[in-house]
Amino acid sequence: MENIQIDKELDLKGEVCPFTFVKSKLILEQMNPGEILRVILDYEPSVENVPKSMKEEGQDILEVKQIDKGLWEVIVRKVR
Amino acid sequence: MSFQFTEEQIKRYSRHIILPEVGGKGQKKLLDSKVLVIGAGGLGSPSLYYLAAAGVGTLGIVDFDVVDFSNLQRQILHSTDRVGMPKVESAKKTIQALNPDVNVIAHNEKIHKNNVMDIIKDYDIVLDGSDNFPTRFLINDACFFLGKPLVSAAILRFEGQLTTFDYRDKNNSPCYRCLFPEPPPPGLVPSCQEAGLLGVVGGIMGTLQANEALKLILDIGEPLVGKLLVFDALHTEFNVVKLRKDKGCPLCSENPKIKELVEYEQACDVRF
Numbered sequence: 001m002e003n004i005q006i007d008k009e010l011d012l013k014g015e016v017c018p019f020t021f022v023k024s025k026l027i028l029e030q031m032n033p034g035e036i037l038r039v040i041l042d043y044e045p046s047v048e049n050v051p052k053s054m055k056e057e058g059q060d061i062l063e064v065k066q067i068d069k070g071l072w073e074v075i076v077r078k079v080r
Numbered sequence: 081m082s083f084q085f086t087e088e089q090i091k092r093y094s095r096h097i098i099l100p101e102v103g104g105k106g107q108k109k110l111l112d113s114k115v116l117v118i119g120a121g122g123l124g125s126p127s128l129y130y131l132a133a134a135g136v137g138t139l140g141i142v143d144f145d146v147v148d149f150s151n152l153q154r155q156i157l158h159s160t161d162r163v164g165m166p167k168v169e170s171a172k173k174t175i176q177a178l179n180p181d182v183n184v185i186a187h188n189e190k191i192h193k194n195n196v197m198d199i200i201k202d203y204d205i206v207l208d209g210s211d212n213f214p215t216r217f218l219i220n221d222a223c224f225f226l227g228k229p230l231v232s233a234a235i236l237r238f239e240g241q242l243t244t245f246d247y248r249d250k251n252n253s254p255c256y257r258c259l260f261p262e263p264p265p266p267g268l269v270p271s272c273q274e275a276g277l278l279g280v281v282g283g284i285m286g287t288l289q290a291n292e293a294l295k296l297i298l299d300i301g302e303p304l305v306g307k308l309l310v311f312d313a314l315h316t317e318f319n320v321v322k323l324r325k326d327k328g329c330p331l332c333s334e335n336p337k338i339k340e341l342v343e344y345e346q347a348c349d350v351r352f
Contacts, residue, residue: 025097030081
């Protein structure tokens with residue numbers, strides 16, 4: 001997954017559900033199909049909820065990974 | 081499409097934004113939309129309150145009356161300390177306390193033939209919550225001539241009615257005059273001042289009007305066009321009957337009799 005080209009990054013440290021998803025969605029809505037968003041999260045329940053909600057909206061989850069202690073990244077490709 | 085929401089707006093509208101059918105895009109549509117509500121009474125109170133909560137950016141309110149104790153059994157925009165205050169002013173206060181995003185335009189005047197077009201023309205959608213036939217016919221005809229969608233509701237005793245006339249598509253929508261070609265003779269239909277009304281019926285029907293308006297703005301679901309919904313509060317029943325375009329309709333048929341606004345006399349102005 002080293003070669004993923006990130007088009008936009010969103011730092012959501014300090015944000016909790018459902019605003020982690022709401023803020024990710026607002027950014028995704030303004031991106032073009034095919035573009036890739038990287039979201040940084042430090043609220044553990046969001047690590048499950050954000051990708052789940054994105055999938056329900058038809059987006060493509062490329063990666064969900066812990067990148068540090070209490071820190072995760074979600075990489076998503078906008079489909080629609 | 082691009083949109084920028086404040087932190088407060090993201091929180092306020094989060095339950096909308098989460099919905100796939102709304103999202104940030106739909107919320108922006110709501111904030112950019114202009115809805116006119118005729119009457120800040122039993123129907124207008126709930127519809128205005130929900131439209132304001134939903135973030136409809138411009139709400140016009142037409143009413144020439146002042147708040148009376150007899151209103152407070154159902155007109156939830158108003159309160160005891162506002163008795164005597166113009167209803168549009170009281171409505172504006174309540175709405176602005178709920179949502180400062182909403183620009184409220186108060187039309188503190190009676191609707192008549194010479195001002196109705198001017199009042200309606202700048203709005204996207206009109207909600208009729210008026211309490212008399214002359215006003216209903218005037219609003220209908222004006223919306224028809226201007227091509228504005230009209231969400232019409234009426235309440236009496238334990239019953240409510242609702243339908244949407246989409247005058248953006250006149251060929252496929254019946255009009256109010258297909259249902260009622262002319263006002264009934266004076267005295268035939270009692271007003272709610274004479275007949276009474278269970279307050280909550282206004283709450284239910286006004287809320288359904290707001291629902292219709294939101295769907296029209298968001299362009300989701302199916303509006304209640306060509307259908308009349310009848311609510312029976314005593315048996316908690318909703319029935320939907322078909323409304324057809326009347327080929328001999330005085331307003332929307334191919335050879336209409338009515339080509340300009342008609343002003344009818346108000347049969348009775350009794351106040352209780």
